[in-house]
Amino acid sequence: MTEAPPAVEVLGMTKRFGDLLALDGVSLALAPGSFHAVLGENGAGKSTLVKCIMGYHRPDAGRVLVGGREWAIGNPRQAHRLGFGMVYQHFTLVPSMTVAENLVLGAEDLPAVIRWDEERAKIDAFQRRMPFAIDPARPVATLAAGEKQKLEILKQLFLGRRILILDEPTSVLTPDEADQILKAMRELTEEHRLTVVLITHKFREALGFAREVTVLRAGRRVGGGLVKDLTRDDLARMMIGSASIPDPAARQATASRAIGLEVESLNVLNDKGTVAVRDASLRVHAGEIVGVAGVSGNGQRELVEVLARQREPASGAIRVGGAVYARTRAEMRRHRVFVLTDEPLRNACVRTMSVAENLAFRNFDDRRNTIGGWLVSRRALRAQARALIERYRIRTPGPQARLETLSGGNVQRTVLARELSEDVAVLIAQNPCAGLDFAATAEIRARIMGARNAGAAVLLISEDLDELLELADRIVVMFEGRLVHETSRETADAHTIGHYMASQP
Amino acid sequence: MPPATDLGWWGVVIAVLGGAARVSTPYLFVSLGETLTEKSGRVNLGLEGTLVMGAMSAYAVAYLSGSPWLGVLVAGAAGAAFGLLHGGVSTLPRVNDIAVGIALFLLGTGLAFYLGKPFIEPVAPRLPHVALGAWSASPQIRAALEVNALFVVGAVLAPLLLWGLGHTRWGLVVRTAGDNADAAKALGYSVGAVRTLSTMAGGFLAGVGGSFLSLYYPGTWNEGLSSGQGLMAIALVIFARWNPIHCFWVSLLFGGATALGPALQSVGIASNYYLYGAAPYVLTLILLIASSSPRHALAGAPSELTISK
Numbered sequence: 001m002t003e004a005p006p007a008v009e010v011l012g013m014t015k016r017f018g019d020l021l022a023l024d025g026v027s028l029a030l031a032p033g034s035f036h037a038v039l040g041e042n043g044a045g046k047s048t049l050v051k052c053i054m055g056y057h058r059p060d061a062g063r064v065l066v067g068g069r070e071w072a073i074g075n076p077r078q079a080h081r082l083g084f085g086m087v088y089q090h091f092t093l094v095p096s097m098t099v100a101e102n103l104v105l106g107a108e109d110l111p112a113v114i115r116w117d118e119e120r121a122k123i124d125a126f127q128r129r130m131p132f133a134i135d136p137a138r139p140v141a142t143l144a145a146g147e148k149q150k151l152e153i154l155k156q157l158f159l160g161r162r163i164l165i166l167d168e169p170t171s172v173l174t175p176d177e178a179d180q181i182l183k184a185m186r187e188l189t190e191e192h193r194l195t196v197v198l199i200t201h202k203f204r205e206a207l208g209f210a211r212e213v214t215v216l217r218a219g220r221r222v223g224g225g226l227v228k229d230l231t232r233d234d235l236a237r238m239m240i241g242s243a244s245i246p247d248p249a250a251r252q253a254t255a256s257r258a259i260g261l262e263v264e265s266l267n268v269l270n271d272k273g274t275v276a277v278r279d280a281s282l283r284v285h286a287g288e289i290v291g292v293a294g295v296s297g298n299g300q301r302e303l304v305e306v307l308a309r310q311r312e313p314a315s316g317a318i319r320v321g322g323a324v325y326a327r328t329r330a331e332m333r334r335h336r337v338f339v340l341t342d343e344p345l346r347n348a349c350v351r352t353m354s355v356a357e358n359l360a361f362r363n364f365d366d367r368r369n370t371i372g373g374w375l376v377s378r379r380a381l382r383a384q385a386r387a388l389i390e391r392y393r394i395r396t397p398g399p400q401a402r403l404e405t406l407s408g409g410n411v412q413r414t415v416l417a418r419e420l421s422e423d424v425a426v427l428i429a430q431n432p433c434a435g436l437d438f439a440a441t442a443e444i445r446a447r448i449m450g451a452r453n454a455g456a457a458v459l460l461i462s463e464d465l466d467e468l469l470e471l472a473d474r475i476v477v478m479f480e481g482r483l484v485h486e487t488s489r490e491t492a493d494a495h496t497i498g499h500y501m502a503s504q505p
Numbered sequence: 506m507p508p509a510t511d512l513g514w515w516g517v518v519i520a521v522l523g524g525a526a527r528v529s530t531p532y533l534f535v536s537l538g539e540t541l542t543e544k545s546g547r548v549n550l551g552l553e554g555t556l557v558m559g560a561m562s563a564y565a566v567a568y569l570s571g572s573p574w575l576g577v578l579v580a581g582a583a584g585a586a587f588g589l590l591h592g593g594v595s596t597l598p599r600v601n602d603i604a605v606g607i608a609l610f611l612l613g614t615g616l617a618f619y620l621g622k623p624f625i626e627p628v629a630p631r632l633p634h635v636a637l638g639a640w641s642a643s644p645q646i647r648a649a650l651e652v653n654a655l656f657v658v659g660a661v662l663a664p665l666l667l668w669g670l671g672h673t674r675w676g677l678v679v680r681t682a683g684d685n686a687d688a689a690k691a692l693g694y695s696v697g698a699v700r701t702l703s704t705m706a707g708g709f710l711a712g713v714g715g716s717f718l719s720l721y722y723p724g725t726w727n728e729g730l731s732s733g734q735g736l737m738a739i740a741l742v743i744f745a746r747w748n749p750i751h752c753f754w755v756s757l758l759f760g761g762a763t764a765l766g767p768a769l770q771s772v773g774i775a776s777n778y779y780l781y782g783a784a785p786y787v788l789t790l791i792l793l794i795a796s797s798s799p800r801h802a803l804a805g806a807p808s809e810l811t812i813s814k
Contacts, residue, residue: 090687092685094681096808097677097680097681112675
């Protein structure tokens with residue numbers, strides 16, 4: 001790996017999806033050994049840009065120059081041959097295969113019959129020159145998220161790719177793992193062994209590791225330059241533009257110390273039958289937000305599924321307001337328990353049903369929404385929907401529009417309207433702002449804080465540590481199914497929590 | 506009632522073992538083919554139809570040409586054609602491979618019955634066998650240890666398939682398509698093409714398995730020839746955890762269960778013949794219940810399968 005990466009220039013990249021101009025004349029220059037961050041909110045066109053470069057999308061206009069020559073890149077294989085490699089947000093490893101199998105899998109010249117002794121020697125020699133290494137004999141399914149992300153990067157380098165595009169590579173990592181990987185990438189670029197393009201929405205990563213930055217908003221380049229000349233505020237202004245961000249939600253003092261939700265010695269198995277939640281106990285008081293921090297895949301999903309009755313616990317007790325809570329529909333209603341699940345379109349909605357119907361899941365069988373107690377009144381549902389659409393500013397063609405035609409933020413608002421519009425005693429929320437823009441995020445956080453101020457017991461499970469630090473009164477850390485650390489809002493420290501998330505206290 | 510032969514109850518054991526080797530061959534071929542197909546991320550439920558189609562075409566070609574091996578080859582080709590149909594249709598958007606499989610199951614059996622009508626009466630040449638029992642003076646042992654050439658082929662094929670899945674480019678690509686379609690796409694492979702080719706190869710093996718039914722055991726062509734063996738072989742793949750070597754042993758187990766009725770009959774116990782005949786079906790049920798769980802997905806299942814999603 002002595003060959004330096006070639007210079008790359010992207011000129012006037014433009015891509016249209018139907019009526020939507022996803023990318024509007026974006027240019028990018030990558031000198032050999034540069035570390036370039038592309039910063040923007042969801043939907044700003046970051047992924048579209050790199051997918052056009054990698055040959056996944058055919059751009060409507062724009063050129064790519066590699067080593068001073070123009071190339072037409074029609075598919076990812078051509079991009080690979082030019083030295084482009086991409087590391088995706090989600091893993092593209094094959095879980096049932098070993099590290100070695102995953103490494104050789106992408107080789108252009110993979111022989112028909114694989115001599116594993118030779119391949120292993122090659123892998124060992126390669127790993128010695130890398131800033132990190134992973135045992136080639138381990139099955140990928142046994143690797144932690146950080147190791148998988150390292151393997152994704154190793155794979156690209158092993159295949160000889162010299163221009164690496166990292167698409168939000170740290171979304172499943174602890175802060176420490178993210179820093180370690182990005183630092184190693186930075187070193188490789190400083191040695192001119194690699195050019196890195198980092199797609200991110202995190203200021204910290206762009207400012208901490210990249211040398212240059214390009215900011216995208218609504219498909220346009222709205223600013224950028226050398227990172228050393230820019231501040232966080234500059235970048236935030238470019239990213240958000242003129243949109244006003246609501247103030248952070250005000251935390252009011254709440255008096256009650258009554259226990260809203262209580263979980264005791266809860267054990268839950270995952271789909272593979274292994275223990276996902278191990279002996280978890282926690283209490284959430286009325287008027288309190290308890291945050292659960294942790295890297296995705298440490299049992300949070302299973303915990304929420306049990307609380308939402310999508311999964312049966314192996315053992316343990318759940319109590320609401322002091323009474324045993326069996327999570328039946330009648331009990332949910334009596335105890336006023338509401339849930340904002342992860343990926344609401346998949347977990348909490350029927351996408352082909354209308355907005356009005358989705359809004360009525362909790363109460364379509366209430367007396368006020370039925371005629372004679374059993375016949376559902378479409379008119380009552382429509383009236384309810386119109387009121388909620390107005391109050392929660394859901395952007396929809398109307399109450400009868402199918403839910404799947406709404407944007408992600410408006411689906412989230414729809415679920416929020418359904419779960420928060422009534423008097424809430426217990427709220428369970430998982431990653432409520434994932435994938436939403438600044439304005440929608442601020443609004444949803446304000447609503448959650450509002451529920452807390454009104455006396456709800458809120459359990460907030462989030463992979464976004466900043467979100468927890470902003471909202472939670474107490475934070476517990478979940479690692480491999482255990483609650484390994486607890487801290488109050490006053491003593492909470494991102495660094496310490498990060499260590500517990502990787503279980504290296 | 507004492508056994509009526511000089512070998513006594515040992516005769517039953519030997520007959521079951523010999524029967525296992527004999528009867529297991531179609532199970533073995535179908536399950537190896539289905540393992541390959543499922544490793545690529547598709548389920549082909551149509552293999553029962555392919556099996557029957559293979560049996561019919563092998564018998565017809567062997568009768569018309571006089572060469573049983575040509576019949577085997579044509580049976581494989583017919584199976585591959587059915588695999589191509591299954592793979593091609595399942596690659597279309599919003600087409601469910603299970604539904605296509607059921608359609609092809611019905612099409613295969615129906616077509617075989619229709620085309621096979623003229624071949625029910627004539628006698629075709631049979632496949633040769635290897636006499637593993639030649640050392641023995643006992644005619645029963647000799648009869649039980651007559652092992653068919655196709656069984657030997659299948660027994661060699663199982664470890665070969667396992668090796669191929671781990672040591673060849675094609676093996677890795679097939680497993681990638683079956684375990685993470687996005688990864689296969691990111692590598693630049695066409696997932697649809699990989700799965701279609703795997704389904705064709707699986708169909709070829711199932712067709713060959715069918716030729717065994719008509720050309721060796723029972724060795725005639727009629728409409729009740731398969732009686733669901735192709736479907737049971739698909740269930741067997743689940744129990745074998747998608748491992749070709751396990752497929753071999755589980756096929757022997759199923760073969761032994763099928764041979765139980767005739768073996769008991771040979772020592773004079775004929776009273777519950779049809780009850781023993783149901784043994785493989787009962788075994789299928791028991792194994793499926795034993796290997797299932799309401800709580801978690803099956804270990805080893807390729808994660809792209811529609812049944813494991």
